Amino acid sequence: MIGKFAFWPDQASSVALEVDLLYIFIIVVTVATSLAVYGAIAIFTIKYKRRSEDEIPEQIEGNLPLEIAWSIIPLGIVLVMFAWGIKLFYDLSRAPDEAMNFNVVGKQWMWKVQHPTGKREINELHVPLGQPIKLTITSEDVLHSFFIPAFRTKMDAVPGRYTISWFEPTKPGEYHIFCAEYCGTEHSHMIGRVVVMDPAHYEQWLKTGSANAVVSNETPEVAGARLFQEQRCNTCHMTNGLMAPMLAGVFGSQVTLQGGEIITADENYLRESIVNPQAKIVNGYQPNMPTFQGQVSEDALLQLLAYIKSLSKSEAGAPGAAAAASSVVGTSEAQAATTDNQPAPPEHAAPSTGDPPAVVPESQPRPTEQPAPAAGDQH
Numbered sequence: 412m413i414g415k416f417a418f419w420p421d422q423a424s425s426v427a428l429e430v431d432l433l434y435i436f437i438i439v440v441t442v443a444t445s446l447a448v449y450g451a452i453a454i455f456t457i458k459y460k461r462r463s464e465d466e467i468p469e470q471i472e473g474n475l476p477l478e479i480a481w482s483i484i485p486l487g488i489v490l491v492m493f494a495w496g497i498k499l500f501y502d503l504s505r506a507p508d509e510a511m512n513f514n515v516v517g518k519q520w521m522w523k524v525q526h527p528t529g530k531r532e533i534n535e536l537h538v539p540l541g542q543p544i545k546l547t548i549t550s551e552d553v554l555h556s557f558f559i560p561a562f563r564t565k566m567d568a569v570p571g572r573y574t575i576s577w578f579e580p581t582k583p584g585e586y587h588i589f590c591a592e593y594c595g596t597e598h599s600h601m602i603g604r605v606v607v608m609d610p611a612h613y614e615q616w617l618k619t620g621s622a623n624a625v626v627s628n629e630t631p632e633v634a635g636a637r638l639f640q641e642q643r644c645n646t647c648h649m650t651n652g653l654m655a656p657m658l659a660g661v662f663g664s665q666v667t668l669q670g671g672e673i674i675t676a677d678e679n680y681l682r683e684s685i686v687n688p689q690a691k692i693v694n695g696y697q698p699n700m701p702t703f704q705g706q707v708s709e710d711a712l713l714q715l716l717a718y719i720k721s722l723s724k725s726e727a728g729a730p731g732a733a734a735a736a737s738s739v740v741g742t743s744e745a746q747a748a749t750t751d752n753q754p755a756p757p758e759h760a761a762p763s764t765g766d767p768p769a770v771v772p773e774s775q776p777r778p779t780e781q782p783a784p785a786a787g788d789q790h
């Protein structure tokens with residue numbers, strides 16, 4: 412019934428109805444309270460109007476039950492808003508474990524999406540019906556916001572970090588995507604559509620290309636494993652754990668930093684450890700790693716992240732991880748372009764220069780001078 416009014420977008424996700432109900436509840440309470448307060452003011456101004464110049468109104472003090480009532484009742488009502496709101500907030504913040512992860516990168520002025528299979532599309536998001544979808548969102552330049560009104564989800568795309576949004580589409584159809592954060596001249600053109608398809612249809616769609624979508628057989632995990640080789644991460648991270656922490660199982664684990672602080676290795680920690688490795692040094696290690704800021708694109712970072720996460724899943728420990736990494740050596744294209752299947756931007760990762768990245772002392776951004784024995788292989 413709610414959906415019949417033109418000013419409500421479709422209710423097309425599992426949370427849409429509850430978001431609307433909470434919203435309606437808040438509006439009804441607010442309007443009712445305002446009417447009661449302003450109505451009482453209007454009535455009392457007439458009813459208790461001063462009737463003569465020397466009239467002294469009756470003084471009323473100390474009606475304890477009344478004071479308690481007008482404190483407790485509104486408190487109860489706002490606590491309902493609080494509890495309901497926070498419950499919904501948690502529901503919206505925590506993607507179910509079985510959710511499929513899609514990567515979303517905002518840039519002036521488009522949305523780039525990568526599916527779990529590796530397929531990419533721009534300004535469109537095709538998803539299977541009834542399947543929880545998790546979006547890992549970031550931005551290449553400025554703040555954007557990924558907004559799907561029909562799903563009642565909106566999440567900022569923040570340069571330099573990951574944000575998470577998720578939804579479960581409950582109704583096939585096409586719905587708007589908007590950028591909901593002013594991001595420059597063409598902000599209002601930064602729009603797109605979500606297409607909710609039945610799962611079989613989606614599987615079919617994954618195999619076909621189109622003007623807006625490019626098929627790839629390289630999943631983010633595989634692409635990440637390839638990058639891990641190309642950027643020489645494996646020289647330090649996959650040997651013996653002496654030079655740098657081993658990465659198998661690191662995602663989601665508790666990491667002890669220098670100084671004793673313990674943090675959870677989540678997406679944002681791993682990202683920071685790649686682009687700003689000096690920020691948090693793992694206890695027992697030297698700050699040896701050079702920064703990869705500017706060396707790897709956002710797409711590439713997401714792929715590296717997918718690879719590191721996949722190491723956690725296997726729980727195979729170091730040997731399995733090393734095997735996973737080496738199994739893709741053959742497919743390496745000897746080129747660090749990370750976006751080979753991508754129609755759009757040319758600004759991506761500079762080709763690897765062949766410098767060994769990880770053995771440079773201190774925080775030099777990029778090793779230009781070689782350690783003496785390696786000087787011969789400059790090119």
Ligand code: CUA
Nearest residue numbers: 555590592594
């Ligand atoms: Cu992107 Cu507004």
